[in-house]
Amino acid sequence: MNIQPFQSLVKERCGLCFEEGKIAMLADGILTRMSQLGMAIDTDYLACLRRNETEFHTLVNLLTINETYFFREPEHLNLLADKIMPEMLAGKTPADPVRILCAGCATGEEPYSIMMKLFEKYGPGIRELVSITGVDIDSVALGMAERGVYSGLSFRGFPDHLRHKYFEKSENDHYRVRNFIREKIGFRKMNLLNDPFSDMPGRLDAIFYRNVSIYFDPPTQLHIFNRLAGLLRENGWLFVSATETLSHNHGVLPLVERDGIFCFQNKDKRNGDDEHKKAISSSAPAQRKKPSLAPLPPVPSKQRPDRRLSKVPSFEEALALAENKRYGEALGCLDTLLEQDRSSIKSYMLKAGVLINMKRLDDAERTCRQGIERQRWDLEGHLLLGLIAKLKGDSETAVQRFKEAVYIQSSCWLGHFYLAEVYGIRKESKQAIREYEIAIKLLSKDSPPDHGLTFFPLAFRPEQLKHLCLHNLNRLKKSTG
Ligand SMILES: C[S@@+](CC[C@H](N)C(=O)[O-])C[C@H]1O[C@@H](n2cnc3c(N)ncnc32)[C@H](O)[C@@H]1O
Known part of the structure; x- marks a missing residue:
């Protein structure tokens, strides 16, 4: 072809x-x-x-890749609710509410999170003073957003104590967003590249455009950023994720810092210049390297008769299936492989990675342990066990497992990064700072070592992760004085 x-x-x-x-x-x-x-x-x-x-x-x-979850990058939500919203609300009425757009909202967790955060801070009346619209190119994802039914990993950043307030139990361990929030969010299909914005309801106060641009090349990123910037009212805000900030700092909108968080604001560039410079110098952008992903092997497909899996599949076939999110088929291949060879550690680890992505955390843990029984000091096994504990909210075990990972291989930057994150969650800032510094040092090498996972369930490249570490480190240092 x-x-x-x-x-x-x-x-x-x-x-x-x-x-x-x-x-x-x-x-x-x-x-x-x-x-x-x-x-x-x-x-x-x-x-x-x-x-x-x-x-x-x-x-x-x-x-499209619709990876998202509730309360993702909560710093943006906190900033919006605590600092920006009071300014925005001045003079607003139900007829002329604060207008927020989630551009690339995927399955809807982001716009729902924004409304829940504002409801927490301002109470029920806020629903009449804010209009939130989610748009995406993917109609299947939008259908899920409209239904508002979620499970498992969608809740990995969501505070447990708020679950009952905002969700009702649905079937099969799923939860549905309660009507008083669901009814207030509008969803619409839109291609950000070239669909007209003519029906946008007036000038926007804030745009959340997070984790979308990573799929575009730089000229496309600039084009879409320009279009979105044109929708903002004066002093309106544009949020991209921390890892995308530097690649959008091309001067279209000034980059400003509020409480250690960097975001773009549609204000006179002269006013933003100082903060703009500070933002640039505090995290000097590394030369953007091209991603160095190896080409994937061909993907076997049930629908294609000439590639049917009539023989024992290879590990590479299972990996390609996993990377293409065909998890059920990947598990089938891996089970066949493990029947043939019970000592294949990499098959256990890939299986555990797939199970994590399927939100089957207990099964993933069991599989990891089976692998580790065969090879006690397997780096990947410890990283995955740490990740599972982190996803389950068990920070103590997560710290233990990530520490073991960096004992096994001290140059494992992913282990140091995860340790820093978990220490951050535990408010152990000194340790978090130390771990971010180590991760940054390792990631600054000409060719940083491999991250250690066969199937990396996160979409970060090393240079993006380094920016994220620098960003978090600066924030922690500021907050600890
Ligand atoms: C990874 S999700 C981000 C979800 C959410 N913003 C977040 O940060 O959690 C990226 C979304 O961008 C959407 N997307 C990609 N290209 C798009 C385009 N040209 N127009 C609109 N949406 C697009 C994808 O369909 C996908 O749902």
């Missing part, structure tokens, strides 16, 4: 870049749709995509 015209079409229409390590994901989406449509020739499918908008969106729904 000639993938290049598909890459160009997807990039041109919605900005998504499928290069280097992501080509297999695009190819798999295309082959899946061709097989579902009974098409055998890629140029026929390309022609179909060009003329048929609905088919193009069906493919895009397969390609």
Whole structure:
């Protein structure tokens, strides 16, 4: 198949870049749709995509990555509720409310979190004074957002004591956002690259555009940032995630600091200049390296008869399935592999990684332990056990496991990063600062060592993680004086 015209079409229409390590994901989406449509020739499918908008969106729904969770990067929510909102609320009425847009809201956890945070701070009346809209290109994700039913990992950052207040129990361990919040959020399909914003209800007070730009190349990032900046009213705010801040600091909007948090504000650049400079010098951007992901091996698919798994699958096939989020099939391959070879530590670890992504944390832990029984000092096993404990909210065990990981391999920057994060959660700032400093030192090497996980469930590249460490370190240092 000639993938290049598909890459160009997807990039041109919605900005998504499928290069280097992501080509297999695009190819798999295309082959899946061709097989579902009974098409055998890629140029026929390309022609179909060009003329048929609905088919193009069906493919895009397969390609987008909707990773999100409640109260993600809570510093932004705190800043909004505690500091920015009081300024914004001045003079607002139900007819002219504070307008907030979540651009790239995925399955909706972000706009719901914003409303819940504001409700916590200001009480029920705030719902009449704020209008929150979530938009995304992915109609399947938006359908989930509208239903507002969630489980497992969606709650990994959400305070347990608020669960009952904002959610009611639904089927199969799922929870539904209660009506008094759900009814107040609007969702709409929108392509940020080129859909007109003409129906946006007036100038916006704040835009959350977090963890979306990582899928775009720099010119596309600049184009979309410019479009969003144009929607802000004077002094309106634009939030990107901490790892995206530096790549958007290109002068379109001044970068300002409020309480150690960096965000963009639509204000006269001259006023923002000092803070702008400070922001740049406090975390000098490293040269942006191209991601060095190796190309994925071809992905086996149930729908494609010529690649059917009639023989024992390879570890690489299982890994490619996992990386393409086909977790059920990946588990099937791994179970077959483990039946053949009970001593394959990497199969246990990949299986545990897949189970973590499926939110089956107890199964993941059991699998990790089976692996570690066979190889006591396996680095990946300890990192994964730490991650599982962290996701379960057991910070004490998480610290223990991550410490073991860095004892096994002191250059494991991921272990130091996770340790710093957990110490941060435990408010043990001194230890957190020390661990961030070690992680930054390791990540500053010309070629930082591998992170240590076969299947890395997070989308960070080392240089992005370094920026995140620098950002968190600065914040901690400020807060501890
Ligand atoms: C990783 S999610 C981010 C969710 C949320 N903002 C957060 O930070 O948790 C990225 C979302 O961006 C959406 N997206 C990607 N390209 C888009 C485009 N051109 N227009 C609108 N949404 C897009 C994807 O569909 C996906 O749901």
